[in-house]
Amino acid sequence: MDYYPEPIENLISEFAKLPSIGKRSAERLAISLVFEDDDKVNSFIEAIRLVKSTVKQCTICGNLTDGEICSVCSDRSRNGKLLCVVESVKDLIAIEKSGEFRGKYFVLGNLLSPIKNLELSDIVIDKLKNRVKDGVEEVILAISPTIEGEMTGIFIKEVLKEFDVVVTKIASGIPVGGNLEYFDGDTLFKALEDRREI
Ligand SMILES: [Zn+2]
Incomplete structure (x- = not known):
């Protein structure tokens, strides 16, 4: 049975899909976001978006980079x-x-x-x-x-x-x-x- 409203249950199950996050930690994180300032939550969402839209693997070595070539390869x-x-x-x-x-x-x-x-x-x-x-x-x-x-x-x-x-x-x-x-x-x-x- 679900104890929380559905959007929170959804968020808990999303957090729980992340590595090293157990069900209890997922629950804590989700609940903490409910009581967080809008600004903080928005900058958290934006940080995730930015990572997903800019960071990729270096085409030469496979390291992470926000360009084409990573800082090691271009050094x-x-x-x-x-x-x-x-x-x-x-x-x-x-x-x-x-x-x-x-x-x-x-x-x-x-x-x-x-x-x-x-x-x-x-x-x-x-x-x-x-x-x-x-x-x-x-x-x-x-x-x-x-x-x-x-x-x-x-x-x-x-x-x-x-x-x-x-x-x-x-x-x-x-x-x-x-x-x-x-x-x-x-x-x-x-x-x-x-x-x-x-
Ligand atoms: Zn590289």
Whole structure:
């Protein structure tokens, strides 16, 4: 049975669809909006609209940008010979927050996963090959050391074997099964520094 008027029940169910928002948090958020000033609610709505209408993925690396090319790709001071391959934008941001990596990135979007029936699409593979062709000397796999991550690393190494490029992966220090985004900058930095060839 619904305890709230229908518009509030709708809003609760919309909030509950968001990641990490449980039913109780969704309820709290929805109710808090009822008592919020119109101005605040409107600027919240506007912020969501703006994100949806302006932010997209960089056509080169997959990072988020409100232009065509992201700030990392357009930064000429960064080393284009070093290409760090990550699963997601969240992982890219985690490495950026560590503050020390001065190369460029490539976002895969997902890892290989037979269980979830996920593959790396031909579009992603072709894009990666084109990046590597373009003067990359080292590809650093900064992928979570899960089974999927290991499989993806082996697959990428295989895909890139036709190129004269060194493939490395970040060191342990990231526990097996750990997700990069949850590690602090120092741990990530150390893992990047201690990378080894595969
Ligand atoms: Zn980019």
